[in-house]
Amino acid sequence: MRDKKYYLYVDSQERTLLLQSLVELKNELIQQGRYTDCVDELIFKVTKASVKKVKVDRKSCGCVI
Template sequence: MRDKKYYIVLDDFERRVIVNCLNEMRNKIIADGKYTDAVDEVLLKIIGAKQKKFKVIYKEA
């Protein structure tokens, strides 16, 4: 069975906040002497994510 993929929309500020938080979490894990493999994977995915432009259309119900 294939893994589900999730797509999220972030602006530049939100992306920077996520990268900063993940980096802080990684530093805390390193300070505790634990492995950072999971955080590293997510951090690399966020940093290397492609940008895609699209238009949002709001409709009233």
């Protein structure tokens, strides 16, 4: 059976915050002398992920503008 795929939609600010958090986590793991392989893979996936423009209907999402 194939693995289920999950998609994460983030804007540019959220993507930047995600990358900064992953780098901070990697630095903490290095200071503790632990492996960083999983975090490295996530950083690689986030940086290589394709960027797609998606139209969001703000009225239906319950957001207050």
